Amino acid sequence: MAERYNYLIIGGGIAGTTAAETIRSQDGAGSIALVEAEPHFLYSRVALPDFAAGNIPAEKLMLRRLADYESAKIDLYLGERIESLDLGAAEARTASGKIFIFNKVLLAGGGHPKFWPQEEGALSRVARLRTMQDAGRVRELMEKYREVEWVNPKLGIKEKRRGKVLVVGGGLNALDLIDIFYNAGFEVTVLLRKKRFWEEHLDERGSAMFADLWKSRGIEIFFDSEVKAISEALDSARVLTDKGDKIIADIVAVGVGLERNLELAKSCALMHGVGIRVNEFMETSRKNVWAAGDAVEYPDLYSGMDKLSGSWSESFMQGKVAGFNMALNDGEENKPACPAGRRVKFDTVFSYAVTHLKNHIALIGHAREDVGIEAVARVREMRGEYSRFFLKNGIMIGAILLNGQEYLGKVVRMIRERRDLSEHKSNLADPDFDLNKI
Numbered sequence: 001m002a003e004r005y006n007y008l009i010i011g012g013g014i015a016g017t018t019a020a021e022t023i024r025s026q027d028g029a030g031s032i033a034l035v036e037a038e039p040h041f042l043y044s045r046v047a048l049p050d051f052a053a054g055n056i057p058a059e060k061l062m063l064r065r066l067a068d069y070e071s072a073k074i075d076l077y078l079g080e081r082i083e084s085l086d087l088g089a090a091e092a093r094t095a096s097g098k099i100f101i102f103n104k105v106l107l108a109g110g111g112h113p114k115f116w117p118q119e120e121g122a123l124s125r126v127a128r129l130r131t132m133q134d135a136g137r138v139r140e141l142m143e144k145y146r147e148v149e150w151v152n153p154k155l156g157i158k159e160k161r162r163g164k165v166l167v168v169g170g171g172l173n174a175l176d177l178i179d180i181f182y183n184a185g186f187e188v189t190v191l192l193r194k195k196r197f198w199e200e201h202l203d204e205r206g207s208a209m210f211a212d213l214w215k216s217r218g219i220e221i222f223f224d225s226e227v228k229a230i231s232e233a234l235d236s237a238r239v240l241t242d243k244g245d246k247i248i249a250d251i252v253a254v255g256v257g258l259e260r261n262l263e264l265a266k267s268c269a270l271m272h273g274v275g276i277r278v279n280e281f282m283e284t285s286r287k288n289v290w291a292a293g294d295a296v297e298y299p300d301l302y303s304g305m306d307k308l309s310g311s312w313s314e315s316f317m318q319g320k321v322a323g324f325n326m327a328l329n330d331g332e333e334n335k336p337a338c339p340a341g342r343r344v345k346f347d348t349v350f351s352y353a354v355t356h357l358k359n360h361i362a363l364i365g366h367a368r369e370d371v372g373i374e375a376v377a378r379v380r381e382m383r384g385e386y387s388r389f390f391l392k393n394g395i396m397i398g399a400i401l402l403n404g405q406e407y408l409g410k411v412v413r414m415i416r417e418r419r420d421l422s423e424h425k426s427n428l429a430d431p432d433f434d435l436n437k438i
């Protein structure tokens with residue numbers, strides 16, 4: 001039998017959960033269903049590296065308890081995946097056969113790690129990091145291969161060595177994997193497809209600073225290389241690159257990017273580009289359909305360019321905006337309980353800050369090279385500090401800061417204020433200039 005709801009939320013990550021809670025804060029009576037494929041209440045993906053590393057127990061990841069959903073009168077369907085969505089009939093079906101009829105729907109399905117065909121060659125040694133289950137597996141693999149026994153062929157005796165990890169990829173997820181294994185005492189090798197690190201964000205100097213950071217920790221890097229094949233021998237994984245290099249690893253940690261969960265959106269023609277297309281109100285092109293979080297592509301109000309969502313703060317704020325706008329009274333048709341009001345806009349400046357090998361890295365706004373964008377870098381060698389600012393028509397639209405956390409707030413403000421910084425370009429490049437004076 002079909003269940004009827006005023007609001008159907010597909011995906012119980014930070015975007016979907018925040019949307020459901022925001023709806024409830026605005027609409028005390030409307031019924032809300034939250035459908036989540038994983039068997040867990042909301043947990044922090046941001047804290048997964050700490051859990052994978054064994055620094056925190058599973059309980060510390062959890063951000064909600066059953067009682068939170070109950071008291072907000074949100075009907076939670078855990079371990080249920082929406083498999084089909086029919087917007088004409090306002091009906092969604094789960095893999096287990098449940099049917100939901102809804103007035104309004106939010107797509108907040110996030111993403112999953114990109115499929116990587118090469119891993120088929122060594123499945124028992126591959127680690128990824130997106131879900132709690134992935135993090136649990138990283139812990140298991142670390143336990144198993146932290147110290148490896150091998151037979152020294154020259155002496156013919158058993159010896160012990162440190163476990164070896166090959167990290168494939170160079171995105172933020174890969175940086176987390178490098179940290180986890182390096183800090184646990186593994187010998188780490190990194191394989192990057194590009195000729196240098198983050199070439200779309202950094203100039204050569206910046207890329208070299210990252211390479212130096214890794215080398216100083218004894219991390220070996222293969223640039224401009226791809227994995228051609230992996231085979232699993234009894235005692236290790238054997239990796240062959242397209243350049244003919246052979247790498248032996250106990251664990252292959254894969255961080256090759258995020259694949260957005262777009263099947264439902266595709267089936268409803270909600271796509272445009274690479275994510276679910278939304279406007280600044282998180283509305284899709286269809287009435288009564290919103291989307292939020294990692295699955296969306298939105299108009300970045302500061303750079304004027306389309307941007308794929310990809311951070312916790314974006315997903316949280318988009319969930320809030322979507323939830324608020326969904327709960328607005330838009331006519332008799334849906335009969336929501338809350339009074340009419342004005343739609344709110346998503347206008348958060350993207351920022352993603354991580355600590356990598358004890359160095360602070362922040363990506364803010366549109367921090368990549370593009371047509372019509374000018375980049376200004378400054379290096380404060382003694383402090384291991386590197387910053388690169390991105391300007392469009394003299395206005396700052398993004399920055400990358402290595403060990404420049406003291407300026408994070410200032411940079412976000414400069415982007416929000418849309419001030420013309422044309423006359424400050426030389427100041428931005430000057431390592432002795434205090435940015436707070438702008």
Ligand SMILES: Cc1cc2nc3c(=O)[nH]c(=O)nc-3n(C[C@H](O)[C@H](O)[C@H](O)COP(=O)(O)OP(=O)(O)OC[C@H]3O[C@@H](n4cnc5c(N)ncnc54)[C@H](O)[C@@H]3O)c2cc1C
Nearest residue numbers: 011013014015037045081082109110111293294310311312
């Ligand atoms: C290891 C790691 C570390 C990170 N660190 C940071 C950080 O330091 N800072 C930062 O800003 N961001 C970080 N992020 C990114 C951040 O966690 C994500 O941007 C954010 O969690 C996205 O939230 P979301 O709700 O859009 O998507 P998700 O968290 O992916 O949630 C979507 C949910 O929808 C469910 N779902 C999908 N399809 C269906 C369906 N058809 N039916 C039912 N359910 C479905 C999925 O199971 C999933 O739980 C990190 C991510 C990871 C993996």
